[in-house]
Amino acid sequence: MKNIGKISCILLVFALMACDTDKLLSLKDDFKIAVTPDAVGDKKELHIVNALNSETTVNDVKLTIEGEYASEIFTSDGLSALKLDEGRIVIGLRHGITATEEDPIVVLAKISAEGYLDKTVEIVFDGTEVESLSIPVLEVANLPSTIKVKKESAVLAANKTAETIAVTIASADEEEALASIAIEEGSSFVDQDGAVVSGSDIALNVQSFELGTGAGNEDTGFSAINEIEEISIPGDNVLEPFSVIDINPTVNGKTVNLSEANLASMSVSVPDDGEEYEVYLKTPGNDTPEQITITEAGTGAKTASAARFGFRRYSFSWRWWGRYYIVKRIRSPYCASYPRFNVVNNGPATQYYLSIKNAQGNTVSSKLTTLFSGQTKTLAFDSRLVKNRNYTLNVTANTIDGKKELTAQRISCGQQSTVDVSVPNAKTENFDIEFSITCSKATVTLNNTVIYFKKATGKNFLPFGVVKNGVLGKTPKLEDNTEYVFSFVYQQKRQTNPIKGSKVRDIIDSYDVNEICAKIEDEM
Amino acid sequence: MKRKILPLLFFAMSLGLMAQEHETTVLQPEAVERVETQSPMKQHAIGVSAGSGLGLSYSYKFNESISLTARYNYLAFEVEDYEQSIDGQDLLFDVDVDFKNIDVLVNYHPFKNAFKIVGGLGYFTDSEFKVSTSFKESIIIGEVEFTPEDIGFISIDSAWEQVSPFVALGFGRAVPNSRIGFSIEAGTYYARSPKVGLDATGIIENTKNQEALLQDSFSELRFIPQFSFKISYSI
Numbered sequence: 001m002k003n004i005g006k007i008s009c010i011l012l013v014f015a016l017m018a019c020d021t022d023k024l025l026s027l028k029d030d031f032k033i034a035v036t037p038d039a040v041g042d043k044k045e046l047h048i049v050n051a052l053n054s055e056t057t058v059n060d061v062k063l064t065i066e067g068e069y070a071s072e073i074f075t076s077d078g079l080s081a082l083k084l085d086e087g088r089i090v091i092g093l094r095h096g097i098t099a100t101e102e103d104p105i106v107v108l109a110k111i112s113a114e115g116y117l118d119k120t121v122e123i124v125f126d127g128t129e130v131e132s133l134s135i136p137v138l139e140v141a142n143l144p145s146t147i148k149v150k151k152e153s154a155v156l157a158a159n160k161t162a163e164t165i166a167v168t169i170a171s172a173d174e175e176e177a178l179a180s181i182a183i184e185e186g187s188s189f190v191d192q193d194g195a196v197v198s199g200s201d202i203a204l205n206v207q208s209f210e211l212g213t214g215a216g217n218e219d220t221g222f223s224a225i226n227e228i229e230e231i232s233i234p235g236d237n238v239l240e241p242f243s244v245i246d247i248n249p250t251v252n253g254k255t256v257n258l259s260e261a262n263l264a265s266m267s268v269s270v271p272d273d274g275e276e277y278e279v280y281l282k283t284p285g286n287d288t289p290e291q292i293t294i295t296e297a298g299t300g301a302k303t304a305s306a307a308r309f310g311f312r313r314y315s316f317s318w319r320w321w322g323r324y325y326i327v328k329r330i331r332s333p334y335c336a337s338y339p340r341f342n343v344v345n346n347g348p349a350t351q352y353y354l355s356i357k358n359a360q361g362n363t364v365s366s367k368l369t370t371l372f373s374g375q376t377k378t379l380a381f382d383s384r385l386v387k388n389r390n391y392t393l394n395v396t397a398n399t400i401d402g403k404k405e406l407t408a409q410r411i412s413c414g415q416q417s418t419v420d421v422s423v424p425n426a427k428t429e430n431f432d433i434e435f436s437i438t439c440s441k442a443t444v445t446l447n448n449t450v451i452y453f454k455k456a457t458g459k460n461f462l463p464f465g466v467v468k469n470g471v472l473g474k475t476p477k478l479e480d481n482t483e484y485v486f487s488f489v490y491q492q493k494r495q496t497n498p499i500k501g502s503k504v505r506d507i508i509d510s511y512d513v514n515e516i517c518a519k520i521e522d523e524m
Numbered sequence: 525m526k527r528k529i530l531p532l533l534f535f536a537m538s539l540g541l542m543a544q545e546h547e548t549t550v551l552q553p554e555a556v557e558r559v560e561t562q563s564p565m566k567q568h569a570i571g572v573s574a575g576s577g578l579g580l581s582y583s584y585k586f587n588e589s590i591s592l593t594a595r596y597n598y599l600a601f602e603v604e605d606y607e608q609s610i611d612g613q614d615l616l617f618d619v620d621v622d623f624k625n626i627d628v629l630v631n632y633h634p635f636k637n638a639f640k641i642v643g644g645l646g647y648f649t650d651s652e653f654k655v656s657t658s659f660k661e662s663i664i665i666g667e668v669e670f671t672p673e674d675i676g677f678i679s680i681d682s683a684w685e686q687v688s689p690f691v692a693l694g695f696g697r698a699v700p701n702s703r704i705g706f707s708i709e710a711g712t713y714y715a716r717s718p719k720v721g722l723d724a725t726g727i728i729e730n731t732k733n734q735e736a737l738l739q740d741s742f743s744e745l746r747f748i749p750q751f752s753f754k755i756s757y758s759i
Binding site: 026027030031032033034035036037038039040074075077078079080094095096445447469470 | 552613664665666667668670674678724727728729730731733734735738741
């Protein structure tokens with residue numbers, strides 16, 4: 001019996017010695033903490049593009065953010081200085097600031113670049129993890145015929161104009177003067193508070209938009225109508241802009257108004273089509289436009305064979321700087337809400353141009369947007385439709401193999417339908433490369449980062465996919481023997497050398513891991 | 525080098541038991557007889573124990589070789605802000621252990637002395653081992669500072685199977701012959717690998733991908749050791 005007890009003890013010891021704790025003990029070395037080096041959430045990948053030519057890079061872009069949350073906007077690598085690289089930058093809300101669809105955060109982005117018209121756009125942060133935004137800017141030297149910029153300068157004598165300053169804007173067909181603006185000799189100027197302004201020179205800056213044709217650019221998302229903010233007045237009538245004249249008089253570079261004692265004059269031309277035309281002034285900071293009293297000042301017959309109508313002129317006095325809308329009053333109400341659609345993409349990441357066109361085929365509103373694979377997005381257009389009028393929603397996909405017209409469907413008021421914009425028969429593959437790099441301080445994983453691509457012979461980068469939690473997922477299928485270039489933005493635009501489709505899975509290996517780690521660890 | 529604390533402990537115990545067994549057999553038969561004739565066999569006992577937890581037990585003795593014990597054991601403690609470096613980062617760990625179990629055990633005295641082999645089943649109402657870890661210091665990305673709260677937390681939860689067999693060696697009777705008795709016991713539950721969950725928040729959220737590694741590492745923790753020192757009171 002004693003021996004049985006001894007043998008039992010020894011067997012038990014051997015059994016317990018079979019416990020192998022190697023895996024547990026090596027856990028401390030094998031366990032990797034994955035850090036996503038994003039200082040911001042709700043990322044916006046901004047691409048400032050030439051409005052009429054997507055292949056032209058816009059360089060030296062200056063971007064400033066204004067608004068209550070301006071100080072909470074940083075680049076994805078945590079910098080407050082917003083430096084763009086070839087017109088590209090990724091910005092977002094500082095980590096810890098949360099926006100939602102119900103409670104979005106809106107800021108104004110002011111964009112300027114040498115040789116381009118300044119532009120201000122709203123950027124809405126609503127909790128979307130990452131969004132690719134294309135912002136078209138107009139090149140001054142290459143404006144579309146429907147947009148014109150003019151400036152006339154003169155010296156002031158005793159703070160008054162020594163001579164009449166006049167600017168005339170021709171219509172797109174050059175057949176008549178779209179607008180003629182004049183500041184009379186002896187005019188004086190006041191600031192926003194009404195105090196008389198002193199200065200040595202006066203400049204009359206005028207920008208005009210002629211909206212009848214409604215042309216757009218499917219590559220950049222530019223549409224003249226998108227440059228104009230919609231105006232409305234109480235009641236059930238719609239004000240449809242025919243043209244918009246931006247007037248900005250400056251004395252020694254500062255914006256001024258004319259004094260009450262000496263009003264300036266403007267005459268505008270509209271089609272002689274039997275419609276009611278009116279003029280409204282909208283000044284920044286005022287939601288309600290002010291109607292301007294106008295006087296009919298003559299008519300003219302059509303001279304161009306392509307013109308449908310002759311024209312009528314109206315004249316009026318003005319003194320305030322701002323935006324003058326020459327509108328057609330339509331005695332029908334707007335739809336109660338702005339057009340909204342749920343667009344769904346079950347194919348690979350694709351850039352889409354969506355436009356709403358009226359019965360005449362003119363674009364009344366448009367959007368350029370990117371949907372990633374499996375993404376559903378609610379798109380709200382900025383212009384309301386007129387009740388009982390016919391409109392169509394047109395969708396074009398910009399793919400690496402060219403444009404594909406997807407759908408043109410009739411739409412109506414209050415409609416919020418779901419539109420499937422998946423490109424039919426698009427070939428896809430699952431790109432299971434892990435975008436993680438193991439550095440000495442941590443394992444760094446890319447997250448919410450858009451990868452762009454183009455054929456080596458192509459001009460425009462298009463979305464390839466978005467890296468989420470280190471994985472790219474479904475992407476367009478690459479051709480084995482075609483060379484591609486890939487890019488993404490982190491701190492700056494990063495771009496690969498041309499690489500064949502069959503070799504793309506080695507892409508991570510082509511990067512110098514130590515260099516990337518050093519840069520990332522410097523930031524941490 | 526493999527660390528085998530547990531087996532060494534048991535090896536030491538085994539040596540002790542072998543020595544104890546030898547000492548036990550020195551008891552004079554006359555003394556045993558005297559005890560037996562002087563008082564009837566006590567069949568019930570309650571006990572309190574301490575060791576790997578605190579316990580309460582009730583035992584019933586069938587005969588000199590076999591007794592049955594029902595036991596409730598409780599082990600719960602927390603450790604906060606334990607500092608450790610993982611993957612080059614200084615981390616703070618909070619550990620929360622919560623083990624509660626009800627055992628039904630058979631005590632077998634093969635030599636009709638104090639030495640016993642214990643076997644039975646344990647039912648774990650709670651068998652949780654939780655670890656929460658956070659960065660000790662802030663990190664800065666660009667101009668944006670991430671406090672440890674912003675960086676996020678990693679939490680690991682592990683739980684073992686509810687019903688587990690138990691085996692132990694011990695010394696001392698569950699129902700002592702005299703009014704008060706002492707016993708010691710060391711053994712283990714065999715609970716199979718625990719189920720491990722890993723969660724992470726903040727900018728270290730992607731650490732969740734390590735769950736499979738963690739599950740694999742914890743797969744070795746099949747045994748839940750248990751030792752106790754008990755005072756019993758026979759009734």
